[in-house]
Amino acid sequence: MIRWLPRAWLMLIYGLLYVPIAVLVVFSFNDSRSGYTWGGLSLRWYETLFNNHAMVEAMWNSLWLALSAATVSTLIGGLTALALHRYRFRGKRVLNGMLFVVMMSPEIVLAISLLALFLLVGIQLGYVSLLLAHVTFCLPFVVITVMARLSGFDESLPEAARDLGASDFTMTRTVLIPVIMPALLAGWLLGFTLSLDDVVVSTFVSGPTYEILPLRIYSMVRVGLKPEVNALGTLLLVFSLVMLSLSQWILTRSKQ
Amino acid sequence: MRAGPMKQTLLSLSNLTKQFGGKTVLDSLDLDIYDGEFITLLGPSGCGKTTLLRLIAGFEQPDCGSISLSGVDLTGTPPEGRPLNTVFQHYALFPHMSVFDNVAYGLKMEKRPPDEIRDRVEEALAMVQLQDYARRKPQQLSGGQQQRVAIARAVVKRPRLLLLDEPLSALDYKLRRTMQVELKRLQRELGITFVFVTHDQEEALSMSDRVVVLKDGVVQQLGTPREVYERPANLFTARFVGETNFFPGNVDAVNDGDIIVDVFGLKRTLRKPDFELHPGQAVHVLLRPEDIRVLEPTDEQGLAGRIVERNYKGSTLDSVIHLDDGTEVLASEFFDEDDPAFDYRLGEPVRVSWVDGWEWLLPEESSNASVGSLTDDV
Numbered sequence: 001m002i003r004w005l006p007r008a009w010l011m012l013i014y015g016l017l018y019v020p021i022a023v024l025v026v027f028s029f030n031d032s033r034s035g036y037t038w039g040g041l042s043l044r045w046y047e048t049l050f051n052n053h054a055m056v057e058a059m060w061n062s063l064w065l066a067l068s069a070a071t072v073s074t075l076i077g078g079l080t081a082l083a084l085h086r087y088r089f090r091g092k093r094v095l096n097g098m099l100f101v102v103m104m105s106p107e108i109v110l111a112i113s114l115l116a117l118f119l120l121v122g123i124q125l126g127y128v129s130l131l132l133a134h135v136t137f138c139l140p141f142v143v144i145t146v147m148a149r150l151s152g153f154d155e156s157l158p159e160a161a162r163d164l165g166a167s168d169f170t171m172t173r174t175v176l177i178p179v180i181m182p183a184l185l186a187g188w189l190l191g192f193t194l195s196l197d198d199v200v201v202s203t204f205v206s207g208p209t210y211e212i213l214p215l216r217i218y219s220m221v222r223v224g225l226k227p228e229v230n231a232l233g234t235l236l237l238v239f240s241l242v243m244l245s246l247s248q249w250i251l252t253r254s255k256q
Numbered sequence: 257m258r259a260g261p262m263k264q265t266l267l268s269l270s271n272l273t274k275q276f277g278g279k280t281v282l283d284s285l286d287l288d289i290y291d292g293e294f295i296t297l298l299g300p301s302g303c304g305k306t307t308l309l310r311l312i313a314g315f316e317q318p319d320c321g322s323i324s325l326s327g328v329d330l331t332g333t334p335p336e337g338r339p340l341n342t343v344f345q346h347y348a349l350f351p352h353m354s355v356f357d358n359v360a361y362g363l364k365m366e367k368r369p370p371d372e373i374r375d376r377v378e379e380a381l382a383m384v385q386l387q388d389y390a391r392r393k394p395q396q397l398s399g400g401q402q403q404r405v406a407i408a409r410a411v412v413k414r415p416r417l418l419l420l421d422e423p424l425s426a427l428d429y430k431l432r433r434t435m436q437v438e439l440k441r442l443q444r445e446l447g448i449t450f451v452f453v454t455h456d457q458e459e460a461l462s463m464s465d466r467v468v469v470l471k472d473g474v475v476q477q478l479g480t481p482r483e484v485y486e487r488p489a490n491l492f493t494a495r496f497v498g499e500t501n502f503f504p505g506n507v508d509a510v511n512d513g514d515i516i517v518d519v520f521g522l523k524r525t526l527r528k529p530d531f532e533l534h535p536g537q538a539v540h541v542l543l544r545p546e547d548i549r550v551l552e553p554t555d556e557q558g559l560a561g562r563i564v565e566r567n568y569k570g571s572t573l574d575s576v577i578h579l580d581d582g583t584e585v586l587a588s589e590f591f592d593e594d595d596p597a598f599d600y601r602l603g604e605p606v607r608v609s610w611v612d613g614w615e616w617l618l619p620e621e622s623s624n625a626s627v628g629s630l631t632d633d634v
Binding site: 154156157159160161162163164165166167170174175178179181 | 313314315334335336341342344345346348349350351352361362365366409410413
C-alpha cells in the first residue's frame with residue numbers, strides 16, 4: 001500500500017498543475033458556444049480570434065512591449081550587475097538593497113507611484129509609460145540573475161585576458177560578456193515573461209492608445225467568458241513552450 | 257651547479273611595498289631576476305609570494321617602489337602593456353572558447369595575420385603535445401591537459417618572462433612530477449625566464465636555479481637550492497625547507513679554524529661558521545635527517561636514545577628517536593645492500609651521532625639576524 005502512495009501523491013500534485021491547462025487547451029477546440037459542454041471538434045474560436053482585430057493588435061502590442069522592456073532592462077540590469085560586482089564604491093550596499101525593495105514592494109504601490117510620477121512629469125499614458133513601468137519592475141530580476149552568475153565567476157579570467165594583451169574594453173567584449181551570456185539570456189527571458197503577463201501595473205499606466213493583451217483579456221472576461229480566450233490561451237502556451245525550449249537549447253549549447 | 261654564461265638582470269624590483277587594509281604584505285623588497293633563469297618564490301601561504309607575482313604582472317599596483325624590465329620602468333603600465341605572461345593557479349582558460357581560440361587569444365590581441373596565428377598556435381600546441389585537442393573546449397580536458405593549454409597560451413606570445421602562480425597545486429602527485437619535468441624542459445627549450453610561485457619546498461628545490469624564501473613580505477634567503485637546503489640563513493628557512501633536527505649547543509672554545517661545541521655534554525670539534533662567536537655562546541646545531549647516523553647502543557660515541565617510530569619509505573628507513581632527555585631526532589638512512597633485513601624494533605636502544613662536517617651552525621635566534629649575509633656567494 002505504501003508503495004503506490006508516493007506515486008499517487010505525485011500524480012495529484014501534477015494533476016492540480018496541469019488539469020486546468022489541459023481543460024483550456026481542450027475547450028479551445030470545442031465547437032459548442034457554451035464553455036461547459038462539449039460540442040465536437042472545431043477551429044472556429046481560432047478563426048474568431050484572428051478576425052478580432054482589436055485582439056490581434058493587442059497581442060502584437062504586448063509582444064512588442066515585452067520584447068522592448070526585456071531588452072532595455074537586460075541592457076541596464078546587466079551593466080548594473082557588472083558595476084555592483086566589479087567596483088567598490090560608496091553606497092554600494094544601499095544600491096544593492098534598493099533593488100530588493102523594488103522587488104519585494106507590493107505591485108500596487110509601484111503602480112500608483114509610477115502613475116503619479118508620469119502624471120507629474122507629463123508623460124502621456126501609452127507605450128512609453130508602459131515601457132518605463134515594465135523596465136522598472138523587470139530590472140531587479142535581471143540584476144539579481146546576472147549577479148548570481150557573476151558571483152561564481154572565476155576572477156582570474158578577466159586578468160588572463162588583460163595579461164594576454166586585451167584592454168579593459170576588449171576583455172569585457174570578448175571574455176566577460178560571452179561568459180555571462182547565459183545569465184543575460186535568462187534575465188531577458190524572465191523580464192519578457194514578467195512583462196507579457198503583467199496586469200496590475202499595466203492597468204494603471206496604460207492609455208487608450210496602446211491596448212495590451214492581459215488588459216484586453218481581463219476586460220473580455222468581465223462581461224462573460226468567451227471561448228476564444230481559450231484559443232488565445234492555447235496559443236500563448238505554445239509560444240511560451242517554444243521560448244522555453246529555445247532558451248534551454250541555448251543554455252545547454254553554451255555549456256559544452 | 258649550472259652557471260649561465262652571464263647573469264644579466266632582466267627584471268629588477270626595488271623597494272617594493274604593498275599593504276592591504278593596513279597589513280604589510282610586502283615590505284620594501286629588492287630583487288633582481290636574471291635573464292633566462294628559473295627562479296622560485298617559496299614561502300608559506302600569506303608570505304606575499306602571490307602578491308609579488310601580481311605586482312609583476314600588473315594586476316596590483318605597489319604602494320611604493322618600482323618594477324623595471326631590461327631597464328624600462330613598468331610600474332604604472334597596465335597588464336596588457338607588459339611583455340610578460342602569466343600561468344594562473346586554476347588555469348583561467350576561457351570556457352566559451354576552444355583550445356585553439358584560447359591559445360590564439362593573445363596573438364589576436366596583437367592583430368597578427370590569421371596565417372601566422374594558425375602556425376604559431378599549432379606550434380605551441382605541439383610543444384605541449386596537445387595538437388589533436390585544438391577543437392575541444394577546456395571543460396572536455398583533464399586537469400593536466402588544461403594546465404598544458406594554459407602554458408601554451410602564455411608562451412605563444414613569446415614573452416620575456418613567464419609568471420607561474422602555483423600552477424601545479426591542483427594536480428595529483430604523479431602528474432605534478434611529470435609536469436615539473438615538462439616545465440623544466442620547456443624553460444630550457446624556450447629560454448624564457450620563469451618566475452615560479454610555490455609553497456612546496458620539494459618542488460622549489462628540484463626545479464629552480466635560484467630560490468627566494470619569503471616570510472611576512474621579507475626575503476629570508478636568496479640562493480641556489482643547494483645553498484638554501486644545506487646552508488639555511490636562519491631558523492625559519494631551516495624549518496621551512498626540508499626537515500631539520502635542531503640541537504642546542506654551547507661554544508666551549510674558539511680556535512683558528514674550528515670551534516668546540518658542547519651538545520648534550522658531547523664535545524665535538526666543528527668547522528668555524530661565518531658569524532662571530534665567543535666561548536659560552538649558545539648556538540643551534542642543525543642536522544638534516546640524512547646527516548644523522550644511528551649507532552649500536554654499545555658504541556662509545558654519540559648520544560643515547562630509543563627508537564620510538566620507524567617508517568619504511570622504500571629507499572630509506574626513516575626513524576624517530578627520543579634522546580634520554582626527551583629531544584626528538586629524525587633520522588633517514590639508506591638501505592645497505594649488505595644488510596637487506598636492516599630494521600629497528602620500537603623501543604630499541606641506540607646511540608645517535610652525525611657525520612663530521614655535515615652540521616650547520618646558526619646563532620641563537622636574534623629576530624633581526626643579518627638576513628642574506630650567507631647568500632649570493634656563488
